[in-house]
Amino acid sequence: MTPTAYFHSIGRKTSNPVPANIYGWHESTVERILENQQYTGCTVNGKSTTVSYKVHKVIENPKKEYQIIPNTQEAIIDENVWLRVQELRKNKRRPTKTNRKSLFSGLVFCADCKSKLHFCAAKSLKRNQEFFRCANYKDGRGNCTIHFIRDVVLEMIVKEAVAGLADFVRCYESVFLYMQKQKCGEFQKKRQQKLKLSIESSRKRIADLDKLFSRIYEDNVIGKLSDERYARMAEEYESEQKELLEKVKEEEKQLSEIEQKSVDMRLLLQGLREFTDMKELTPTIVNKLIRRIEVHNPEKKHARKSVKVDIYFTAVGMVSLPDEQEIRRMMEQIRSASLLPKQLTA
Ligand SMILES: [Zn+2]
Numbered sequence: 001m002t003p004t005a006y007f008h009s010i011g012r013k014t015s016n017p018v019p020a021n022i023y024g025w026h027e028s029t030v031e032r033i034l035e036n037q038q039y040t041g042c043t044v045n046g047k048s049t050t051v052s053y054k055v056h057k058v059i060e061n062p063k064k065e066y067q068i069i070p071n072t073q074e075a076i077i078d079e080n081v082w083l084r085v086q087e088l089r090k091n092k093r094r095p096t097k098t099n100r101k102s103l104f105s106g107l108v109f110c111a112d113c114k115s116k117l118h119f120c121a122a123k124s125l126k127r128n129q130e131f132f133r134c135a136n137y138k139d140g141r142g143n144c145t146i147h148f149i150r151d152v153v154l155e156m157i158v159k160e161a162v163a164g165l166a167d168f169v170r171c172y173e174s175v176f177l178y179m180q181k182q183k184c185g186e187f188q189k190k191r192q193q194k195l196k197l198s199i200e201s202s203r204k205r206i207a208d209l210d211k212l213f214s215r216i217y218e219d220n221v222i223g224k225l226s227d228e229r230y231a232r233m234a235e236e237y238e239s240e241q242k243e244l245l246e247k248v249k250e251e252e253k254q255l256s257e258i259e260q261k262s263v264d265m266r267l268l269l270q271g272l273r274e275f276t277d278m279k280e281l282t283p284t285i286v287n288k289l290i291r292r293i294e295v296h297n298p299e300k301k302h303a304r305k306s307v308k309v310d311i312y313f314t315a316v317g318m319v320s321l322p323d324e325q326e327i328r329r330m331m332e333q334i335r336s337a338s339l340l341p342k343q344l345t346a
Helices: 003-009 027-035 079-090 151-171 173-221 227-278 283-289 324-339
Strands: 043-045 067-069 108-110 117-120 131-134 290-295 299-301 304-306 308-313
Touching: 108 117, 131 151, 151 173, 151 227, 151 283, 151 290, 151 308, 173 227, 173 324, 227 283, 283 290
Parallel strands: 108 290
Antiparallel strands: 043 067, 117 131, 290 308, 299 304
């Protein structure tokens, strides 16, 4: 029986309606159970890296950082069975096409020379061998180093970063929005107001200049204004108008950039929610969430290669998530700001 059907049968209220098939477990529920190590009877601590998560980071296997305390509760699934399931799930088949594209095609750049990274996928390459390298690397003859990264490794790094941000925003959306607002929000709002006013007054002056122009023209025709004086005034009006038109154009551009930012923020939050639901990176989710990825040249550290990847998210760019102490401090600030009377905060 599904949990909802079970709760219903014992008379407990449920948020979802009872499904038509009371034994039809949803695929994602089964997936979550299969991936939850706690069913083997241990307690997993440090599983949520949300709080200390930093996007700016070096590859490592985060699962190794889990503190696993075995046998803290009665096992529902035998540990070996659990491990086997994880192995099987890891090798899920992907549809293979010879004309493969990376999820990140077009988004990946060299952190040093800023060229695009070239995606290399040939028929002879297995899926896990497909890689990116700097387009400006010419087997040692070019001006840049290789900046090699396998597509599957990049996917793992990006997925981890997205999962960290999604977790953080899911737990602390108000703190996340407060952080962004502190970074630019208040300032942007004032700037937006100022730009709107300035554009409005420029437009009015442009219309007035048109009127003035036709008036001096008439005055000149009926002989009230000398040709010499008319020419000088006309030139002045014209240059003022030209300047104003350019100013309006520039300010409208700045205004639309600010407006774009709030659209981008909505896109980011939507993408993060979709990721939380699907637990997968799809092309749509990647396009909503990520603006740019920069890959550094691999470095050899402690006999193993590691690569640094900078991820620039939509609307917010590179994100470094605050630690627990900073979160608490910001929550305090949000709370005291909301207690202030409206006039003081406006
Ligand atoms: Zn390069």
